């Protein structure tokens with residue numbers, strides 16, 4: 001597989017879990033854009049948002065989106081807003097992990113909300129979801145519904161899709 005496989009989707013859809021599991025199954029490298037930003041700044045995402053603001057965070061995402069163009073064959077999990085920085089190109093296969101808002105909300109729970117500055121307020125998060133879901137669909141080469149599926153099942157489905 002020479003293309004990068006890039007997971008996009010709303011918070012809680014399983015981009016990191018499924019991405020990691022797929023990379024393991026394909027015996028290839030895995031990269032998580034949020035983890036990269038955290039490592040570079042030595043801070044948690046909520047600290048970056050609180051100290052530097054969302055615009056700063058988005059600029060870090062844009063830098064990473066440029067850097068990804070130099071990679072090949074890597075499975076990449078992104079943050080929920082990374083799709084904006086991402087361009088469809090020949091070097092990447094973009095996969096949207098799709099689920100409805102209530103499913104994602106229930107899955108994240110309190111621990112999940114605490115780490116995510118944009119999921120602190122349920123109604124604001126719902127609005128963001130509504131603004132974004134069509135954009136995820138437009139950006140993706142492939143849309144996979146994740147509801148009711150284990151990571152193992154999703155990996156099997158993805159491997160089939162990837163051929």
Ligand code: S3P
Pocket residue numbers: 009010011012015034045078079080081082115116117118
């Ligand atoms: C964000 C999603 C988060 C993280 C940041 C902003 C978003 O990542 O990048 O809190 O804008 O949706 P996850 O989708 O991995 O939770």
